[in-house]
C-alpha cells in the first residue's frame with residue numbers, strides 16, 4: 001500500500017504554504033521573545049497517544065504551527081547567547097528538504113551522496129592543513145567526534161589487539177585541561193578507560209592548559225608504570241573560548257609519542273577568518289580534530305566532524321564489514337565506505353547541508369560572520385568594563401564574555417544565586433537568552449555570540465537589561 005499522497009497537487013499546495021511558513025519564521029527571527037516556556041496546556045496536548053487513524057497533513061501542520069514551532073530553543077534569534085548554538089540559515093531548510101527527498105543511506109555503497117561527503121571532508125582537511133593522508137567523517141556532533149578520536153588514539157597505543165582484547169589491563173592515561181569539555185570524560189568512560197584515566201591539567205590565568213603541569217603529569221604517570229597515550233587540547237574552551245597552546249602541546253606529544261587530538265568544537269572554524277586564523281596555529285599538527293558545522297557554520301543540527309591526519313588509523317579502529325555489506329559491483333561498489341570510518345552503519349546525508357551552506361555562502365563570508373561575532377564580544381566587554389555593576393570574569397579570547405553582576409545592595413554571598421536568577425529572568429522575559437557557567441567556582445553570566453544575525457543593538461539591549469537587573473537588586 002503506497003503511503004504517498006492520493007492527490008499530489010493538493011499535497012504540493014500544502015507543502016509550498018508550509019515552506020512559506022518556515023521561511024517567514026526565519027525571516028522574522030528577531031521578532032518576538034527569544035524563548036518562551038511551553039504552557040501546561042500545550043504539554044498536555046503534545047503528550048497525546050499515537051492516532052490509529054491518520055489525521056491528514058493539514059491537521060499535522062496546524063498542530064506543528066501552534067504546538068511546536070512557537071516553542072523552539074530560540075537559537076535562531078539574534079539575542080540567543082546561551083551555550084554554543086548555531087543560528088541556522090534559510091538555505092539549511094532547503095538542504096534538509098533535499099536530503100529528505102533523496103533519503104540516502106550514507107553508510108556506504110556507490111552513489112552521489114558519498115562523493116558529496118568526501119568533498120566536504122576534503123575541504124576541511126585542507127582548511128586545517130592536515131596533509132595528503134588525511135580523511136574524516138561527519139558525525140552527530142563534537143561529543144561523538146571526540147569519542148571516535150579517543151578510540152583511535154587508544155587503538156594506536158594498544159596496537160592490533162585493541163579490538164579483540166580491549167584495554168587488556170593496560171593502564172592508559174590521557175590528558176586534557178580542567179576546562180576541557182565534559183564529553184571527553186564520557187568518552188573515557190564508555191571506552192572502558194575510566195574517567196580517572198583522563199587527567200585534568202590546571203590552566204593559567206587565560207584558561208589555557210598549563211603545559212609545564214602537563215609534562216610533569218606525563219612524566220609522573222610514566223614513572224609510575226602507566227601509559228600516557230593522548231592529549232586532548234582545546235581550541236576554544238566552552239566556558240571562555242580559550243585556546244590551548246597547540247604548538248607546544250603538539251611538540252610534547254611528539255617527544256613522548258602521544259596522540260595529539262584537538263577539540264575545536266567551535267574554535268577550530270576561526271581558521272576561516274584571516275584575522276582569527278593565527279589563534280589556530282598548530283591545528284595542522286593534530287593527529288585528529290573534532291569540530292561542529294552546526295555551531296559556527298550555521299548548518300542545521302546535527303553536523304559534527306572528526307578529521308584524522310592519517311586515515312589508516314580510522315580504518316584500523318572502525319573498519320570491517322560482514323558479508324552482506326562487502327564491496328561488490330554497481331551500487332554495492334565504492335572503495336571506502338563511511339561505515340569503515342566510524343560507528344554508524346545507517347547514516348543520513350549530513351554532508352548535503354554542509355555542501356549547500358559552504359557553496360552558497362563561501363568560506364570568506366562564513367569567516368567574516370565568525371569575526372563579527374568576536375568583534376561584538378570585545379565591543380560588549382569594553383562597554384561592560386566601564387559599568388560599575390558588571391564584573392568581567394575571564395579575558396575575551398574569542399566570542400564569549402563571562403561576567404557577573406555584583407550589585408552593592410547585596411552581600412557578596414548572594415551574588416551566585418542573584419546571577420543564576422538574572423539569567424533565568426532574562427530567558428523567561430524573552431529579552432535575551434544567555435546561560436551560566438562557573439569561573440573559579442563563581443556563577444557567571446555566560447554570553448556566547450554564535451549568531452550571524454546579532455548586532456550592536458542586540459548587545460546594547462542585553463547590557464541595558466543586565467544593568468537594570470543589577471540596579472533593582474535588593
Ligand SMILES: Cc1ncc(COP(=O)(O)O)c(C=O)c1O
Pocket residue numbers: 083084140141142143144181183234236237238263264265266292304
Ligand atoms: C569545546 C566543546 N567540545 C565539545 C562540545 C560538545 O559538542 P556537541 O554538543 O556538538 O556534541 C562542545 C559543545 O558546546 C564544546 O564547546
